[in-house]
Amino acid sequence: MEKQELAKFILENVGGESNINTYSHCATRLRFNLKDEYLANTEAIQNTEGIVSVVKSGGQYQVIVGSGVADVYNEMTKLTKDNLEKGKVNNDGSEIKEKTNFFTALSAIFSPVLSAFAGSGILRALVILSNQMGILSETSGTYKILTIASMTVFYFLPVILAYTTAKYFKANPVLAMVIGAALIHPDLIAMMGETGNGTMTDFLGIPVTLMSYPSTVFPVIIAVWAFSHLERFLKNRIPEGGHLVFVPMISFFVMIPLTLIVIGPITYNVSNMIAGLINSLIESSPLLAGSLVGGGWNALVSVGLHWAVNPIMIQNIAGQGYDYIVPFTFATNFAMMGAALGVWLKAKHGNRKRYALTTALTIAFSGITEPAIYGVAMVLKKPFIAALIGGAVGGAYIGVQGVTAQSFVFGGLTTMPTFAGGQPGNMLHAAIGLAICVVVSAAITYIIGFDEPEIKK
Numbered sequence: 001m002e003k004q005e006l007a008k009f010i011l012e013n014v015g016g017e018s019n020i021n022t023y024s025h026c027a028t029r030l031r032f033n034l035k036d037e038y039l040a041n042t043e044a045i046q047n048t049e050g051i052v053s054v055v056k057s058g059g060q061y062q063v064i065v066g067s068g069v070a071d072v073y074n075e076m077t078k079l080t081k082d083n084l085e086k087g088k089v090n091n092d093g094s095e096i097k098e099k100t101n102f103f104t105a106l107s108a109i110f111s112p113v114l115s116a117f118a119g120s121g122i123l124r125a126l127v128i129l130s131n132q133m134g135i136l137s138e139t140s141g142t143y144k145i146l147t148i149a150s151m152t153v154f155y156f157l158p159v160i161l162a163y164t165t166a167k168y169f170k171a172n173p174v175l176a177m178v179i180g181a182a183l184i185h186p187d188l189i190a191m192m193g194e195t196g197n198g199t200m201t202d203f204l205g206i207p208v209t210l211m212s213y214p215s216t217v218f219p220v221i222i223a224v225w226a227f228s229h230l231e232r233f234l235k236n237r238i239p240e241g242g243h244l245v246f247v248p249m250i251s252f253f254v255m256i257p258l259t260l261i262v263i264g265p266i267t268y269n270v271s272n273m274i275a276g277l278i279n280s281l282i283e284s285s286p287l288l289a290g291s292l293v294g295g296g297w298n299a300l301v302s303v304g305l306h307w308a309v310n311p312i313m314i315q316n317i318a319g320q321g322y323d324y325i326v327p328f329t330f331a332t333n334f335a336m337m338g339a340a341l342g343v344w345l346k347a348k349h350g351n352r353k354r355y356a357l358t359t360a361l362t363i364a365f366s367g368i369t370e371p372a373i374y375g376v377a378m379v380l381k382k383p384f385i386a387a388l389i390g391g392a393v394g395g396a397y398i399g400v401q402g403v404t405a406q407s408f409v410f411g412g413l414t415t416m417p418t419f420a421g422g423q424p425g426n427m428l429h430a431a432i433g434l435a436i437c438v439v440v441s442a443a444i445t446y447i448i449g450f451d452e453p454e455i456k457k
Helices: 003-013 042-046 069-086 102-132 141-155 157-169 173-182 186-192 218-237 240-284 286-302 310-320 325-346 350-366 370-380 382-400 413-419 426-448
Strands: 020-025 029-034 053-057 060-064 199-203 206-210
Touching (some): 020 069, 042 053, 157 218, 199 240, 325 382, 325 426, 382 426, 413 426
Antiparallel strands (some): 199 206
16 A cells, blocks of 8 residues: 555544544654544554554554654645644634653654664764774774764754754744753853863852753753743733744743753753663663563563653763663564564465564564564564563673663664674674574574464455
8 A cells, every 4th residue: 555545544544633633653653642542443454554553552542554654654744734733622612632641752752863863873883893993093084073973963962852842842943942052052061161060150149050961861851841831821921923032032031041950950860860770770780681671672662661761772872872771672673583583484374474574674674673563473472472582581691791782773683883892792792692582582483383363364
C-alpha cells in the first residue's frame, strides 16, 4: 500500500479526524491521543499490509508502521493539519484537554532529533576510529572540524530541545529557542571563570548559582514547559496589539532569570544525580546491570517506556563522551535479531520465514526492532522469551567487560563504529557480547520451537 493510501486508511480507522486530539511520530510509531479509543478499528489496522501492530500504552494509541513512519506521518499531516490546528474544542464548545504524560512528552520532544543524533553519532564514531587507525591526527584541522561537525548537536541541545519542546507544548518556538540559547551564552560561561559549576552571582539581590548548561537535557525542557504557561497567561491578559513587544519582553525578563536561579540548578543537579546513580549501579554490579537491561529492554520497547532512559544515555554521551547503557540496548537488539533468525530457520510457512528474515535484516541495518517484536516474537511468544534470555546473557558479558559506546545510536551492524574508543579491547568485547546475544536467542528459539498460527492475508 502506498504511503498516501496507508495514511488515509489509518486516519479513517482510528475514528477519523474528529476522533483525534493530537498525534505525532517517533522512529517507528504513529502516536495518537484519541478522544475515544473504542471508535478505532484495531483489528482492521493490525491486519493491513504495511502495519506491524497496534499498541495501547501511556495514554496513547500507537500504530507501529516501521522505518517509513515519517513518510506516512507527512502524508497524514496533509489530510489533517489545518483542521486539527483550528478546532481544539469538544462538541459542547469546551476546550479539549489533551491526554499527556511523561513518556508521551519525551517521545514527542526527542523524536525530531533522533536522525541528528544518529548521523552525528556515527560520524563521531568514525572520526574516533580513523584516529585509532592512524588515518587522522588529533592535531590536524580535518580531525578538529569533523569533531565539531559530529558534536555540534550535543553542544547546542538546549537550543534544539527548546524548539521541539515548544512545538509540543504549543509555545512560540523562536522565543523558546532564545531561552535555550541564553543557557549557553558565551558571557554566561565567561562569568563562571575558572571556578566552573557553583560560581555565585546575583540577580536583583537574589543569589544565583551558575552552572554549565551546554549538552544538558532537562533544564531547557522544564524551562520551556513553564514558558508555555507564561506565554498563554500573558496573551490572555495583554491586548492583542501589545503581543508583538510585551509578550517576548516579559517572557525573557521572567524566564531567563527564573531558569538560571531556580529551574536550571535544580534540574541540572537532579538529572546528574539520576545519571550518576544509574552509572554507579552499572559500575558496581555490571553483570547484574547487563542482565537486567540487556534482557529487559525489549519489554520496555514493547510498551514504549524506553523513552524514560534515552535522555540519560544522551546526557552521558554529551557530558562525559561515553555511556554504559547504549551497549546494553545493542545487546537487546541483537538478541531480537537472533530470535528472528531462529524463526527463519525453524518456521514452516514460507511467508513467515521471509518476514522473519526481513525483520532480522531491519535490525541489522537500521537498529529498529519493532517489526520483529510485534510481527514475529510476540506473535509466536516463545521467541520473545528467547530474545529476553539472549539479551540477558550477552548483556551480562558486555557489562562485565565494561563496554562503552561513544555515541547515542540505534544498535545494529551499521552502528558498530560507536564502540571505537573506550578501554583497550572495547570493540572486540562488544562484538563477542553481541554474537552471544544472537547465537543464544537463535539457538533457544530453534530448540524449543513455537506454535505457528495461520498467517492472515
